[in-house]
Amino acid sequence: MNFQNTISFAKELDAQDELRNFRDQFYIPLVHGKESIYFTGNSLGLQPKTTQDYVLNELEDWASFGVEGHFHARQPWLPYHENFPRLLSPIVGANENEIVVMNQLTVNLHLLMVSFYRPTRQRYKIICEAKAFPSDQYAFESQARFHGLNPEDAVIEVSPREGEHRIRKEDILSAIHQHGNTVALVLFGGVNYYTGQLFDIKAITEAAHQAGAYAGFDLAHAAGNVELKLHDWQVDFACWCSYKYLNSGPGGVAGVYIHEKHVADPLIPRFAGWWGYKKETRFKMEKGFQPIPTAEGWQLSNAPVLSMAAHKASLDIFESAGMDRLHLKRKKLAGYLHYILQEINQQEQEHIIEVITPEVEGERGCQVSMLMLKSGRAVFESLTQQGVIADWREPNVIRVAPVPLYNTFEDIFRFGEIIQHSIQQLQA
Ligand SMILES: *Cc1c(COP(=O)(O)O)cnc(C)c1O
Secondary structure, three states, X not given: OOOOOOHHHHHXXXXXXXXXXXXXXXXXXXXXXXXXXXXXXXXXXXXXXXXXXXHHHHHHHHHHHHHHHHHHOOOOOOOHHHHHHHHHHHHHOOOHHHEEEEOOHHHHHHHHHHHHOOOOOOOOEEXXXXXXXXXXXXXXXXXXXXXXXXXXXXXXXXXOOOOOOOOOHHHHHHHHHHHHHHEEEEEEEOEOOOOOEEOOHHHHHHHHHHOOOXXXXXXXXXXXXXXXXXXXXXXXXXXXXXXXXXXXXXOOOEEEEEOHHHHXXXXXXXXXXXXXXXXXXXXXXXXXXXXXXOHHHHOOOOOOHHHHHHHHHHHHHHHHHOHHHHHHHHHHHHHHHHHHHHHHHHHOOOOOEEEOOOOOOOOEOOOEEEEEOOOHHHHHHHHHHOOEEOEEEOOOEEEEEOOXXXXXXXXXXXXXXXHHHHHHHHHO
């Protein structure tokens, strides 16, 4: 597509956008009394206007029914979590029996590692990306220690080459190959939180399986963002949070995927709780854990309904927008943002913005990470002053993520104007 750096062109794209009315379903934060340019849907997605009603309904039903709400609430609480596999299936590309919503992200990562990271003397390594999100790094490190291993030895990070920002796919695959039968688990992000690089989940999974290892992914920055086909790609397990691209509120309940071939396997160990127990006989409350033969068998506790109500409010919107349309718009928004940043770089004498996110569609999602070669912090502060809600990552990266449900092409055009102006002012 041939883009133009003009307001009329951006407005034209918005006018043609089939999803343009979805923006009205969200609260857009105001800055100085004006709608902000909200580019942090990758960090905390915006609140749908329906969320309050969904949550209030549960509070009302609790008031009306007390404990009987487990059965008589409008959305009975006992099976509340059963609403989610159908809604998440098109988002992560999995069968319904492979999905469960429970706990929070890092908790789930640990629970999945209990099942899929079982090091032996020979096979004990975890292969992961360098600069994984810190919570994941701490999870890997503490899991290795828990098994009596030295993380320096057990956790193998694949890094970008000297002078590069992204990790080359061939380097990931050759690291897996090279460590071969010492690898127990390959555990990557879907999209790296810092660079916005989308990893080749299918190829990494294949390489892990060839080495005889499991392949798992933390999809915090991928779920609700990029196309995922977890089942077809044979991914063993994955987890994600619901408050980033999935707009389900701060600290919201999280999601888990476990491949069908594992869900009914009684030999896979797990930490068990009563909510994972067979539904038919759960309330006999007997000794001896018998898991539900789906991903639900990994549940520990009864459903956190208030948080799940917020999750459902957002996923109902995803359902009506449809993932195909969301992906189309997402690609166009990201393409436009990359184009605008290139234009700015070409117009300025000095190269100030280095985009470290891959330019190529298929290797990135919504997020664009800009390494600021000069005055980064000052540019960021100027953006904030002028109503752009972006985020700053040390040492000098500004991350922005236009999302298809509520961002516009005009947002991107205006952002371009503001950042170019900020750079010029700081240089003057
Ligand atoms: C956001 C994020 C987290 C946050 O973990 P919580 O348990 O939800 O606090 C963890 N890992 C990754 C990759 C993330 O992007």
